[in-house]
Structure formats: C-alpha cells, structure tokens
Amino acid sequence: xxxxxxxxxIGLGTIGTGVAKVLSANxxxxxxxxxxxxxxxxxxxxxxETDRGVDLSGIRFDSDAEGLIDDPEVExxxxxxxxxxxxxxxVLRSIEAGKHIxxxxxxxxxxxxxxxxxAALRRDVDVAFEASVAGGIPILRSIREGLVAxxxxxxxxxxxxxxxxxxxxxxxTGEDFDVVVKRAxxxxxxxxxxxxxxxxxxAAHKLTLLAAMAFGAELTFKxxxxxxxxxxxxxxxxxxxxxGDRIKLLxxxxxxIGDDGQERIEARVHPTLVPRRSLLAKVEGAMNAVAVDGDxxxxxxFYGAGAGELPTASAVVADxxxxxxxxxxxxxxxxxxxxxxPEALRPLPLVPMGELWGRAYLRFTAVDRPGVLxxxxxxxxxxxxxxxxxxxxxxxxxxxxxxxxxxxxxxREAAIRSALEEIDRLPDVTAPxxxxxxxxxx
Amino acid sequence: xxxxxxxxxIGLGTIGTGVAKVLSANxxxxxxxxxxxxxxxxxxxxxxETDRGVDLSGIRFDSDAEGLIDDPEVExxxxxxxxxxxxxxxVLRSIEAGKHIxxxxxxxxxxxxxxxxxAALRRDVDVAFEASVAGGIPILRSIREGLVAxxxxxxxxxxxxxxxxxxxxxxxTGEDFDVVVKRAxxxxxxxxxxxxxxxxxxAAHKLTLLAAMAFGAELTFKxxxxxxxxxxxxxxxxxxxxxGDRIKLLxxxxxxIGDDGQERIEARVHPTLVPRRSLLAKVEGAMNAVAVDGDxxxxxxFYGAGAGELPTASAVVADxxxxxxxxxxxxxxxxxxxxxxPEALRPLPLVPMGELWGRAYLRFTAVDRPGVLxxxxxxxxxxxxxxxxxxxxxxxxxxxxxxxxxxxxxxREAAIRSALEEIDRLPDVTAPxxxxxxxxxx
Numbered sequence: 001x002x003x004x005x006x007x008x009x010i011g012l013g014t015i016g017t018g019v020a021k022v023l024s025a026n027x028x029x030x031x032x033x034x035x036x037x038x039x040x041x042x043x044x045x046x047x048x049e050t051d052r053g054v055d056l057s058g059i060r061f062d063s064d065a066e067g068l069i070d071d072p073e074v075e076x077x078x079x080x081x082x083x084x085x086x087x088x089x090x091v092l093r094s095i096e097a098g099k100h101i102x103x104x105x106x107x108x109x110x111x112x113x114x115x116x117x118x119a120a121l122r123r124d125v126d127v128a129f130e131a132s133v134a135g136g137i138p139i140l141r142s143i144r145e146g147l148v149a150x151x152x153x154x155x156x157x158x159x160x161x162x163x164x165x166x167x168x169x170x171x172x173t174g175e176d177f178d179v180v181v182k183r184a185x186x187x188x189x190x191x192x193x194x195x196x197x198x199x200x201x202x203a204a205h206k207l208t209l210l211a212a213m214a215f216g217a218e219l220t221f222k223x224x225x226x227x228x229x230x231x232x233x234x235x236x237x238x239x240x241x242x243x244g245d246r247i248k249l250l251x252x253x254x255x256x257i258g259d260d261g262q263e264r265i266e267a268r269v270h271p272t273l274v275p276r277r278s279l280l281a282k283v284e285g286a287m288n289a290v291a292v293d294g295d296x297x298x299x300x301x302f303y304g305a306g307a308g309e310l311p312t313a314s315a316v317v318a319d320x321x322x323x324x325x326x327x328x329x330x331x332x333x334x335x336x337x338x339x340x341x342p343e344a345l346r347p348l349p350l351v352p353m354g355e356l357w358g359r360a361y362l363r364f365t366a367v368d369r370p371g372v373l374x375x376x377x378x379x380x381x382x383x384x385x386x387x388x389x390x391x392x393x394x395x396x397x398x399x400x401x402x403x404x405x406x407x408x409x410x411x412r413e414a415a416i417r418s419a420l421e422e423i424d425r426l427p428d429v430t431a432p433x434x435x436x437x438x439x440x441x442x
Numbered sequence: 443x444x445x446x447x448x449x450x451x452i453g454l455g456t457i458g459t460g461v462a463k464v465l466s467a468n469x470x471x472x473x474x475x476x477x478x479x480x481x482x483x484x485x486x487x488x489x490x491e492t493d494r495g496v497d498l499s500g501i502r503f504d505s506d507a508e509g510l511i512d513d514p515e516v517e518x519x520x521x522x523x524x525x526x527x528x529x530x531x532x533v534l535r536s537i538e539a540g541k542h543i544x545x546x547x548x549x550x551x552x553x554x555x556x557x558x559x560x561a562a563l564r565r566d567v568d569v570a571f572e573a574s575v576a577g578g579i580p581i582l583r584s585i586r587e588g589l590v591a592x593x594x595x596x597x598x599x600x601x602x603x604x605x606x607x608x609x610x611x612x613x614x615t616g617e618d619f620d621v622v623v624k625r626a627x628x629x630x631x632x633x634x635x636x637x638x639x640x641x642x643x644x645a646a647h648k649l650t651l652l653a654a655m656a657f658g659a660e661l662t663f664k665x666x667x668x669x670x671x672x673x674x675x676x677x678x679x680x681x682x683x684x685x686g687d688r689i690k691l692l693x694x695x696x697x698x699i700g701d702d703g704q705e706r707i708e709a710r711v712h713p714t715l716v717p718r719r720s721l722l723a724k725v726e727g728a729m730n731a732v733a734v735d736g737d738x739x740x741x742x743x744f745y746g747a748g749a750g751e752l753p754t755a756s757a758v759v760a761d762x763x764x765x766x767x768x769x770x771x772x773x774x775x776x777x778x779x780x781x782x783x784p785e786a787l788r789p790l791p792l793v794p795m796g797e798l799w800g801r802a803y804l805r806f807t808a809v810d811r812p813g814v815l816x817x818x819x820x821x822x823x824x825x826x827x828x829x830x831x832x833x834x835x836x837x838x839x840x841x842x843x844x845x846x847x848x849x850x851x852x853x854r855e856a857a858i859r860s861a862l863e864e865i866d867r868l869p870d871v872t873a874p875x876x877x878x879x880x881x882x883x884x
Contacts (some may be wrong), residue, residue, distance in 0.1 A: 022591050022738050029593050032658060032786035033586075033778065130588070136739035138588020144475075146572070146580020149464050149759030151471050216474060279745060282721055296464050297578035297756035300746035303721060304739060314739035317591030325776060334767060334776075336475065344474035 004037035005324035008074035008099075010065045010090060011081035012045035015104055015131070017052040018313030019078060023320075024055065030321060038317075038324050044068045069094045076323050078316060079103040088112050095119045095127075100332065102319040104131035104312055110205040113212075113219045117337055126332040128319035133206040134159055134288040136311030137304040138318065143213050143292060144339040150294025152214040156252040156442065159206040161286035161306040162197035163229050163249040165189045167271075168284045171237040171246065177230065189286055199228035200249060200269040207251035209338075210290070211267050215255045216340035217348040225353045227270040231434050236363055239391055239405045240436075243361070245273040246281040247436060256351060266351045273361050274442040279303075281442075291442070354414030359388070359438040362416075364404040364423065365431035372428045373404060379426075383419040385411040401430040407438070446479035447766035450516030450541075452507045452532060453523035454487040457546055457573070459494040460755030461520060465762075466497065472763060480759075480766050486510045511536045518765050520758060521545040530554050537561045537569075542774065544761040546573035546754055552647040555654075555661045559779055568774045570761035575648040576601055576730040578753030579746040580760065585655050585734060586781040592736025594656040598694040598884065601648040603728035603748040604639035605671050605691040607631045609713075610726045613679040613688065619672065631728055641670035642691060642711040649693035651780075652732070653709050657697045658782035659790040667795045669712040673876050678805055681833055681847045682878075685803070687715040688723040689878060698793060708793045715803050716884040721745075723884075733884070796856030801830070801880040804858075806846040806865065807873035814870045815846060821868075825861040827853040843872040849880070 007023070009016055023030075023040045031037050043056060044065040060071075069077055069090065077094040079101060081087050087108050091101055092115075101120065103109070109116065109129055120127045130140045134157070143152070158164050162184060169180045181198070184190035196202050204226040212219045229249050240247050250272040256264045274281045279301050283289045288306025293299050305311035326334055338345060366372045377387060386409035393403050408416070420433045449465070451458055465472075465482045473479050485498060486507040502513075511519055511532065519536040521543060523529050529550050533543055534557075543562065545551070551558065551571055562569045572582045576599070585594070600606050604626060611622045623640070626632035638644050646668040654661045671691050682689050692714040698706045716723045721743050725731045730748025735741050747753035768776055780787060808814045819829060828851035835845050850858070862875045 018738075026591060026593055026738070029658075030591060032782050033590055035778070035783045136736075137742060138584050141588050142580050142584065145764060146583050146760055147756065148475055148763045149468060149472060149756045151468055216471075277724070279721060279724055282719070282724055294578075294756060296460070296468070296752040296759075298747045298750075298753055300579060300744075302742075302744055304742035308740075310738040311740055314589065314591045314736060317738075318588055321590045322587060329771075329773065329776065331771065334771065336477070340474050341477040 002036040002328040004039040005075050005327055006039055006041040006073040007076050007078060007320055008042040008044070008068040008071060009040060009078045009080065010044045010068060011079065012043055012052060013080065014309045015312045015316065016045070016080040017054050018309035019080070019316045020054045020056065022310065022313045022317050030317070034321050034324060036328065038320055041073045042068045042071055065090055066093065069097050069099060074099060075327055076100045076102060076320055078320070079105060084108060084111065091116055092119055095123050095125055098123060098125060100125045100323045100327070101127045102316055102323065103127070103129050104316060106132035106202070106205040106209060110208040110219060121342060124332050126323050126326065127337055128323055130319050131312045131315035133209055134290055135304065135306040135308065136314040137288060137290065137302045137306070138315065139290045139302050140213065142302060143210070144335055147292060147294050147297060147300070150296045152255065152292060152294050154254045154293040155210045155214045155290065156250050157290035158248055158280060158283050158288050159251045159290065159306065160197050160203040160249060161288060162190045162194060164283065164288070165286045167229060167247055167249065170232065170234065174234045174237070176234065177232060198230055200226040203249060203251045204269045207253055207267055207269055210251070211253035211265055213339040214253060214292070215263070215265055215348060216344055216346065217265055218345050220350065223350045225268045229271050232271060235393060235403050235405070236434065236436065239361065240273055242391060243273065243407060244276050246276055247271055248274050248280060250274070250280070250439060250442070252439065263348050264351045265348045266356060268353060271436050272442070273436055273438040275440060278442050354412070354417065356413045357410050358413070359410050359440065360408045360416055361436040361438060362406045362408065362420070363434040364406065364429060365401050365433070366404055367428045367430060368400055368402045369428055375426055375428065376404065376423055379419050379423050380408070383415040385409070385415055385419055444478040444770040446481040447517050447769055448481055448483040448515040449518050449520060449762055450484040450486070450510040450513060451482060451520045451522065452486045452510060453521065454485055454494060455522065456751045457754045457758065458487070458522040459496050460751035461522070461758050462496045462498065464752065464755045464759050472759070476763050476766060478770065480762055483515045484510045484513055507532055508535065511539050511541060516541060517769055518542045518544060518762055520762070521547060526550060526553065533558055534561055537565050537567055540565060540567060542567045542765045542769070543569045544758055544765065545569070545571050546758060548574035548644070548647040548651060552650040552661060563775070563784060566774050568765050568768065569779055570765055572761050573754045573757035575651055576732055577746065577748040577750065578756040579730060579732065579744045579748070580757065581732045581744050582655065584744055585652070586777055589734060589736050589739060589742070592738045594697065594734060594736050596696045596735040597652045597656045597732065598692050599732035600690055600722060600725050600730050601693045601732065601748065602639050602645040602691060603730055604632045604636060605645070606725065606730070607728045609671060609689055609691065612674065612676065616676045618676065619674060640672055642668040645691060645693045645711045649695055649709055649711055652693070653695035653707055655781040656695060656734070657705070657707055657790060658786055658788065659707055660787050662789070662792065665792045667710045671713050674713060677835060677845050678876065678878065681803065682715055684833060685715065685849060686718050688718055689713055690716050690722060690725070692716070692722070692881060692884070694881065705790055706793045707790045708798060710795060713878050714884070715878055715880040717882060720884050796854070796859065798855045799852050800855070801852050801882065802850045802858055803878040803880055804848045804850065804862070805876040806848065806871060807843050807875070808846055809870045809872060810842055810844045811870055817868055817870065818846065818865055821865050822850070822861050825857040827851070827857055827861055
C-alpha cells in the first residue's frame with residue numbers, strides 16, 4: 001500500500017472545519033476507495049483559539065501559513081481563507097514550493113486564474129477547485145470528464161444559495177426583500193455584508209469559471225453582465241405565479257456560432273422567470289442546480305447543496321483524493337483544469353448584451369390615471385416591443401402609484417433598455433421600471 | 443503531442459452508430475480537451491450491409507470481431523453488442539489480449555462483473571461502463587470521484603426510460619397500460635419484447651451496479667427484489683394525483699448500519715408513489731435521474747437522458763477519453779471500477795424485503811357491497827396496518843367490482859404482504875390487490 005498523502009489546510013473557518021471533520025470522520029471509507037490514507041497533517045489560521053468543535057489532536061495547528069507551505073510533510077495545500085490578495089500570494093507561493101493546490105476560492109480564480117493556472121503548469125502541480133462552483137455538486141468534473149464528448153451548447157443554473165433562499169422565501173411568505181434578507185442573515189444564510197451574493201457577483205464568478213470550461217474560453221470575468229435581486233418586490237412573485245413561472249437568479253452562458261464559424265459567448269447573471277414545470281424552478285432554499293446542454297447528451301442537470309460546511313467540504317476532499325491518487329501515480333496534469341488543454345484556450349468575444357433577444361417581464365410603477373398604460377404601450381411599440389399580456393393590480397386613488405405588469409413578446413435587449421429609459425422619464429411613471437428576463441426553455 | 447489512441451468498436455447498432463458519429467463530429471473538441479486525437483480505427487458487426495447514416499470511410503469495417511480484438515492498432519475495445527454469452531466471451535478475450543474495455547452492457551456486468559473486473563485487474567487493463575447506468579448522465583464517475591468523500595446513505599432514482607415514458611403517458615392520457623406500451627413500441631421507446639424494461643429487470647441490473655459502487659458491496663444482482671409496472675391502471679394515476687403524488691418506477695438502495703455496526707443493504711425496484719414536489723416526480727418521458735444522499739454532501743440529483751443513440755454515446759466516449767488519457771500516461775487502474783479498491787469490496791447482506799417499513803398505496807378490487815370495506819379494514823387492522831385515507835371510486839351495480847384505494851400508515855412489508863394474501867382470498871375481492879409503495883422523502 002502506498003503511504004499516506006499529507007494535507008495542509010490554510011484557513012479554519014466554516015469550510016476548513018468541515019474539511020477537517022470529513023477527513024477525520026470518513027478516513028476509513030476514503031482509504032477503502034483510494035487504497036491508501038489521506039491525512040491532515042497541519043492547519044494554519046490566524047485564530048488558533050476559537051473552539052471549532054473538531055478534534056485536531058495529533059495535527060500541528062498554528063498561525064504559520066508559510067511554515068505549512070514549506071513543511072515537507074505537506075504535499076497538498078488547501079487554501080480556504082477566501083479573498084484576493086493574501087490568498088493569491090499563498091497559492092502562488094505554494095505552487096512555487098511544488099505543492100498541489102485545492103481551493104474553493106472562485107473570486108480568486110475568476111480574477112487571477114490565468115496567472116495561477118500558468119504558474120501551476122510551469123511547476124507541474126495541480127490546482128483543483130471543484131468546491132468553488134455550486135458547493136458539493138460535482139459539476140466541474142462532470143463538465144471536464146463526464147460530458148467531455150460533447151460540444152457544450154449552454155450552461156445555466158442557480159449558482160448562489162443565498163439569493164435562492166431569499167427568492168424562495170419572498171415567494172412563499174410574500175414578505176419584502178429587506179425583511180427576508182434580515183432573516184437570512186439571522187439564520188446564517190447571508191453574510192453581514194451580503195452584497196457579493198445579492199448583487200450577483202458571486203454567481204458571476206462561478207459563471208466565469210463554468211463558461212471557460214464549457215467553451216474553452218479564456219477567463220473574462222470583468223465582462224459578464226451582472227444584475228442582482230435587489231428591487232424585486234412581492235408583487236413580482238405574485239405576477240410570476242400568475243404567469244406560471246418562478247423567479248430565479250440564473251447564471252447563463254451559451255455558445256453562439258456565427259455563419260462565418262466565429263464562436264461568441266453569451267454570458268449573463270440576472271433574475272429570470274423560469275417556467276414552473278422546469279427542474280430549475282423546483283430548486284428551493286439554499287440549494288443549487290446547474291443545467292448543461294450538450295450536443296450529444298442533450299439536457300442534463302446537476303443538483304445539490306451549493307454552500308455550507310460539509311457539502312463544500314465534500315467537494316474539497318474529492319479534489320484531495322484525486323490529487324493524492326496522481327501524486328502516488330507519479331504526475332500532475334492528468335486533466336486540464338479548465339477542461340481544454342492550455343494551448344486550446346482562446347479569447348472568445350462576448351455577445352454584447354444589447355444584441356440578445358428574449359421575452360421580458362416589466363414592472364412599471366405609474367400613477368393610476370387613464371391613458372398611462374396607453375403611453376407605456378406606445379413607447380414599447382415605437383421600439384418594436386410587442387406586448388403579450390398585461391396585469392394591472394388593484395386601483396388606488398387617482399394620485400396613487402400602482403404597478404403595471406407587462407410580459408413582452410421576444411424583443412431585442414437594446415430596444416427594451418431604450419424603451420425603459422424613455423418610459424422612466426414619463427411624468428406619470430413614479431419609480432424606475434423593474435425588468436426581469438424570461439428564460440422559457442430553462 | 444502524444445499520438446492518437448486507436449478505438450475498435452464491436453456492435454454497430456443504435457449506440458455503436460452514435461459512438462461513431464460523436465467520435466467523428468466532435469473529434470476536434472475532444473482533441474482540444476484530451477490533447478491528442480482519439481481515433482475509431484476498426485468496426486465489427488455481423489451486419490455489414492445496412493446503411494447507418496454514418497461515414498465510416500477510412501475505417502476498417504467487417505464482421506471479424508476477433509480480428510478487431512487482435513488488431514495492434516486497437517488499444518481500446520468498445521463492446522456494444524449487448525446480451526450475455528457472446529459479449530462475455532469477447533470482453534474476456536479482449537482483456538486477455540491486453541485491450542481496455544468500454545461497455546454499456548449492464549446485464550453483463552451485473553451478472554458477470556466479478557469475473558470481468560477480476561480478469562481486468564490481473565491483466566492491468568481498464569473496464570469502463572459509464573453508459574451502462576442512466577445513459578448520458580455521468581453518475582458512475584460522480585459516485586466514484588465527485589462524491590468520494592462521502593459515506594453514501596442512499597441511491598435511488600429513475601433508471602429506465604421506457605417505463606418512465608409509459609408511466610408519464612398513462613398519467614397524462616389516462617390510457618390503459620397496453621395502449622401506451624404499444625405506442626411506446628411504435629415510437630421506438632420500447633423494444634418488440636419489452637419485458638426486460640417493464641418488469642424492472644433492466645433497472646435492477648443498474649441498481650446492482652450502483653449499490654455495489656455506493657456501498658462497496660460485491661455484486662449481488664440475483665437478490666434484488668424487483669417488481670415492474672404491469673398491472674398499474676388509470677385509476678392508480680388518478681389516486682396518486684389526488685394524494686399529491688406521482689407514480690415512478692424507482693430503484694432504491696440504502697445502507698443500514700445496525701447497533702452492532704454490521705452494515706446491511708436495502709435494495710429494491712418497484713413502482714413508487716413520490717411526492718409531486720420532489721425533483722424525481724418532475725422527471726418525465728424517457729428521461730432518467732439518480733438521487734444520491736451522502737453524509738457530507740447531503741442530497742444530490744443527477745438528471746439527463748437515460749438512453750438513446752447520442753446520449754449513450756456521450757457516456758461511451760467519455761470513458762474512451764478517460765482510458766486514452768491513462769494509456770498515454772502509462773497505466774491502467776487509476777480509479778477502482780466499483781469505486782472501492784477490490785480488497786475493500788465485501789459481501790454485504792441484503793435486508794429481507796419483509797423487514798422493511800413504509801407506507802403503501804393499495805388498490806383493492808371488490809364487489810361494491812356494504813361491509814366490504816369493513817372486511818378489508820379488519821384484515822389490515824389484524825396485521826397492525828393503520829389506514830391513513832380511503833378513496834372509493836364511484837358506485838356501480840351491487841354485483842359490479844369497484845376499486846377501493848387505501849393509503850396506509852407506515853407498516854412492515856411482511857405484514858402488508860400477508861394481509862394482502864388474506865384479503866385477496868375474501869369472496870368479495872375479485873382481483874389481486876395492487877400494491878404501490880410510498881417513498882415520502884424522495
């Protein structure tokens with residue numbers, strides 16, 4: 001039997017603690033599958049005092065991350081401190097020291113991935129990051145290996161548990177956004193500063209990684225058009241329900257091939273109406289799901305917990321097992337980290353958001369006066385946006401604002417935007433219009 | 443760049459044709475991911491005449507399977523002829539010749555897996571079989587690698603597209619079983635002799651492989667209690683709908699750990715009522731889905747096409763890519779085919795079906811006479827089976843038989859069976875009672 005592979009863990013927060021627990025609790029079953037032990041030998045965290053409820057006896061635990069990296073017993077470094085600068089420095093230093101890396105840090109990879117993967121390739125070490133997208137769901141290895149035979153056409157899904165929890169709760173309780181966000185914070189589903197999640201940035205990081213892997217595109221996080229879930233109101237959920245839909249924050253990436261054979265990527269993160277009969281609509285609470293359409297396999301979907309101590313640890317430890325195997329078999333680089341071999345990755349242009357076509361749900365807020373709907377419809381018509389249905393909620397006093405809910409026929413995004421700009425300047429329109437795109441084949 | 447790996451394909455039926463198509467159509471993208479080409483060099487089939495609509499120019503195509511196996515250009519043999527005897531002989535011969543194997547033949551592996559995996563281990567070649575379970579869904583590699591950190595608690599799912607198509611159609615149309623089966627045959631969703639699918643045997647083969655991989659159990663196909671979908675009637679679908687459920691043919695495997703630490707496996711295939719809100723209930727038509735619960739990851743689900751030319755080819759080619767990688771990296775046996783290293787596989791006893799507990803749906807057929815329900819309820823009560831709800835459909839003439847639909851409280855399977863034996867002997871009960879088990883947490 002090969003000897004144990006030693007693991008060093010930097011960052012003993014929620015996920016780090018989960019990794020220590022799983023490595024300890026499931027050491028036996030992991031060894032039965034791997035053929036030899038995987039052993040946590042060292043942990044580094046600035047806070048060495050707090051009791052995390054995990055037994056670290058026999059494991060060196062101090063605040064010396066660099067000592068951990070240089071420790072000859074550590075063959076794989078797990079980076080779980082999050083953030084950009086320190087994480088980047090420690091990861092690059094580990095790579096230079098010839099240590100393999102496992103990380104859950106999507107932000108780091110979405111922004112500094114090219115640098116990190118390049119350094120790893122030169123130093124012949126592996127960088128694994130299954131936990132960085134959709135938590136415990138093995139979506140990255142499924143794209144890289146399980147669906148490797150396919151030209152991937154579309155990747156889309158619910159990639160952020162916090163926002164999905166908020167959307168599910170708003171729908172079920174009819175409560176306002178702020179109330180639900182507060183509760184999510186109290187329950188630990190949302191962070192003290194939840195902007196990264198609520199504004200879609202976290203989902204955009206994940207989508208960037210998925211799109212790169214699906215289409216062989218260089219990582220281009222900065223370009224992904226991103227809208228979060230702020231500004232959604234209870235009335236939007238009622239309207240969605242009447243339309244047979246649910247509202248989900250989706251990350252969507254598709255590959256378009258032009259008549260000239262030129263590939264372009266469509267990528268975006270925004271709240272989306274999805275048909276209630278679709279599987280994505282059934283994903284509730286903090287769960288995640290990623291749907292992948294391939295030209296051979298057709299539609300697929302991968303569902304599971306997108307965050308949390310143990311689900312995320314499940315993905316981190318899966319990466320550790322895979323790397324440990326390759327260490328004992330004598331080499332890194334079995335599978336290209338971004339699915340395509342580095343020389344096949346190429347910059348693929350993004351389709352400008354304005355060029356996209358689709359149906360939209362629009363919530364106008366207007367003074368309830370005769371003729372207002374006519375005005376709005378007129379502007380939409382001038383921009384060649386057809387109206388499929390209108391829901392007008394209640395009637396108030398003549399000076400009161402009411403929501404006017406419109407579902408459009410397919411229209412060009414640029415047309416919708418300029419129509420909304422114009423409409424939002426109408427004197428009877430009293431608040432900015434909320435736009436939610438419709439993904440009917442989701 | 444490494445030189446191309448040569449593939450030989452035995453069996454140019456539906457799936458074999460799909461494999462040839464995918465290898466040709468997606469050769470470019472596969473090479474961009476693998477780093478070198480994967481090349482179909484030889485095909486063998488008894489029928490060399492029929493036009494399959496795939497271009498085989500430059501590929502040797504004849505009926506000489508043994509010549510293909512011995513061809514030095516063939517490094518991986520794809521076995522897609524199905525069945526037991528010839529397939530077994532060709533697979534074992536390929537292994538002896540030092541060729542790696544990719545197969546979609548679940549029946550072969552469920553029955554002769556131990557012999558085949560043993561031979562492959564001795565000869566140091568790989569046997570890959572992703573396509574044998576749930577078609578294009580990468581469920582086997584997800585269990586083996588993506589969820590490797592977990593003690594797996596439960597695997598259950600819709601593993602047969604033919605039966606799921608029939609059940610979906612019966613529910614939607616209200617038509618009889620025979621009518622829908624006939625249509626499934628006309629549309630190519632069911633074979634001329636559909637017994638293997640309809641009687642649950644195909645699902646049991648797949649469940650055998652999944653259970654072995656999930657729990658490290660030796661393959662024990664013969665022991666899986668299996669019931670098919672014959673005998674279900676339109677009234678059962680109406681009742682399911684009234685109960686908020688749908689009827690699905692599930693394969694279910696769970697691991698029970700006794701107070702003494704002894705592991706036992708629960709495994710069974712039968713029609714099942716699942717709650718309409720569950721993801722499994724949303725799997726329609728010929729699609730498949732497998733839900734896996736792990737102790738770290740929690741609930742997961744993997745969804746996609748369970749059969750068909752191109753989806754199944756997607757899985758076969760994924761296996762080819764993985765083996766090709768290992769050939770060029772210099773060794774077989776990276777991951778144990780049944781997830782646990784051979785020496786960790788052990789015979790795990792099956793929990794006798796009679797010991798299981800659960801709720802049940804029972805359709806009694808009885809003469810519509812006062813007192814009949816009392817009789818039935820009396821027998822159930824004697825066996826300590828509580829009644830949760832009763833639906834009595836219509837009233838006929840006094841001599842006419844009507845269905846009496848009963849949902850029970852949780853009860854022991856053995857008690858249900860002996861109660862049904864007794865009830866079916868009552869003079870007013872005119873047809874055998876149909877039992878459908880209820881899986882409420884599915």
